[in-house]
Amino acid sequence: MGPGTADDGTTGDGALGRPELLAALREEDPERQEALRRRAEAVRTACVGEAVHLRALIEVSNHCIRRCTYCGLRAPNRRLARYRLSMNEVLDAARSAASLGLGTVVIQAGEDPALTERWVAELVRRLKGETGLAVTLSLGARTPAELRAWRRAGADRYLLRFETSNRALFRHVHPDAPGWGADRLDLLRVLRDLDYEVGSGVIVGLPGQTWNDLVTDLETFRRLDLDMIGVGPYLAHPDTPLGRSAGCAPPGTGQVPPSETVTGRVVALTRLLCPRSNIPATTAVETLAPGRGYECALSFGANVLMPCFTPATQAARYETYPGHNERLVSSAQAVADARRRIAALGRVVGTGDGMSPNVVRRRAVGGAA
Numbered sequence: 550m551g552p553g554t555a556d557d558g559t560t561g562d563g564a565l566g567r568p569e570l571l572a573a574l575r576e577e578d579p580e581r582q583e584a585l586r587r588r589a590e591a592v593r594t595a596c597v598g599e600a601v602h603l604r605a606l607i608e609v610s611n612h613c614i615r616r617c618t619y620c621g622l623r624a625p626n627r628r629l630a631r632y633r634l635s636m637n638e639v640l641d642a643a644r645s646a647a648s649l650g651l652g653t654v655v656i657q658a659g660e661d662p663a664l665t666e667r668w669v670a671e672l673v674r675r676l677k678g679e680t681g682l683a684v685t686l687s688l689g690a691r692t693p694a695e696l697r698a699w700r701r702a703g704a705d706r707y708l709l710r711f712e713t714s715n716r717a718l719f720r721h722v723h724p725d726a727p728g729w730g731a732d733r734l735d736l737l738r739v740l741r742d743l744d745y746e747v748g749s750g751v752i753v754g755l756p757g758q759t760w761n762d763l764v765t766d767l768e769t770f771r772r773l774d775l776d777m778i779g780v781g782p783y784l785a786h787p788d789t790p791l792g793r794s795a796g797c798a799p800p801g802t803g804q805v806p807p808s809e810t811v812t813g814r815v816v817a818l819t820r821l822l823c824p825r826s827n828i829p830a831t832t833a834v835e836t837l838a839p840g841r842g843y844e845c846a847l848s849f850g851a852n853v854l855m856p857c858f859t860p861a862t863q864a865a866r867y868e869t870y871p872g873h874n875e876r877l878v879s880s881a882q883a884v885a886d887a888r889r890r891i892a893a894l895g896r897v898v899g900t901g902d903g904m905s906p907n908v909v910r911r912r913a914v915g916g917a918a
């Protein structure tokens with residue numbers, strides 16, 4: 550049984566070549582879209598079940614040395630007030646996540662060199678030792694030596710979106726990508742060799758992204774055999790070069806619109822292509838469609854939610870796009886809200902660390918490589 554085949558014999562991706570993926574991505578007919586949704590939900594139920602896993606997202610720093618043209622954290626953005634949490638602040642947030650029953654913390658930041666190899670390694674050791682939580686890092690394109698040190702310190706997972714598989718577009722929106730270390734596809738291979746659980750993803754509707762690019766993104770998810778895949782719509786930030794330039798390209802240009810429905814279809818196709826991966830309902834889709842974005846993603850094949858545990862005094866400053874964390878309540882309220890919304894969908898909240906069954910399968914069939 551290949552990675553794209555569901556446990557119940559349901560063919561996850563059997564008939565999904567490029568033409569089918571392209572047609573499904575662009576399908577606006579409500580009945581056919583509903584058929585795709587149901588197919589994704591059947592595969593989701595068979596392969597990862599009814600559990601929705603909660604991850605505590607702790608945004609440890611909004612300092613960033615990069616100039617990504619879509620992201621509000623970019624170094625030249627002088628309008629953003631910068632912050633960096635102390636180790637004790639991160640540990641406090643993680644303890645509160647553990648006490649609320651969560652099994653995983655996600656430590657995310659801009660690319661901040663002040664988060665040194667030693668500091669992060671010490672943080673990981675203390676998180677593992679003092680909370681027992683699974684630790685996911687998402688600190689950008691760091692060096693292989695750093696990634697190795699953090700894995701040795703006990704980090705379990707790493708999230709690094711490749712953002713778009715179109716190399717020319719990637720270079721265009723990441724103007725300062727320096728040398729080897731910034732090649733995110735290379736780093737994803739390094740992470741796999743280090744036996745991390747590996748996560749990646751893309752932005753849906755990034756200006757310049759075509760439908761064909763998005764098909765290649767989906768094929769890349771499958772080829773990389775990813776354990777976690779996050780996709781969310783592009784949200785324009787007025788203090789960035791892309792956000793300042795005129796919105797979306799006109800219809801007929803092949804530009805993917807950054808919409809809720811396209812995001813839903815990308816989530817559904819991701820589930821079909823990568824049946825055992827953990828797929829979050831991202832904050833971006835909820836920001837685009839407040840009050841229903843999480844439900845949209847969860848009913849198109851997603852199985853993870855990431856309530857914010859960044860201290861309330863700083864959370865709104867992790868402003869990758871406007872509105873991110875804006876309506877933030879306390880983390881306890883965010884968890885209660887997530888539990889209520891999961892229950893309303895007839896789903897259950899996951900227990901334990903919620904490791905992807907894809908990792909379990911890969912380790913069973915042959916170890917890290």
Ligand code: SAH
Nearest residue numbers: 619620658659660689710782783784869870
């Ligand atoms: N420095 C880390 C974390 C970045 S924030 C890294 O580079 O991996 C996490 C994700 O937010 C990014 O990977 C990107 O996909 C997303 N993001 C940033 N700006 C965005 C925007 N304007 N709209 C939608 N998503 C955005």
